Amino acid sequence: MIRVAHKNHSTVVLLSSLIISTGILVYTFSKRTIKKSSRLSSVVFSGLNGWGYDILVDDSVFIHQESIPAIGNRKGFPEKEQAEKAARLVLKKLENNEGLPTLSRFELEEICPSLKQHGQ
DSSP states (O other), rough: EEEEEEEEHHHHHHHHHHHHOOOHHHHHHOOOOOOTTTTEEEEEETTTEEEEEEEETEEEEEEESOOTSSSSSSBBBBBBBHHHHHHHHHHHHHTOOOOOOOOHHHHHHHHHHHHHHOOO
């Protein structure tokens, strides 16, 4: 009986810590505001697993994306042009103050149709 109570307590503590950590991460990222006067740009690069991109704010790396976001594998974009399109879309979201500049699965499938075909 004591073991079960201890196990439940550990689970509650672990879940609480996870929720608090996630909240802190979201709050911290949302507070990283970009001034209207800031200069946004992107750079694509070739990595070991494909193409990725950096989003720069006043020449400082703001986002470093080595793999296709929201997919779950650690592969980069198969083609340079796809990484460029993804970077442009993230820049557009940042310029329009759309909150977190995340890319949806649908947006990524539009950029990289092979994701649809392979069900990745």
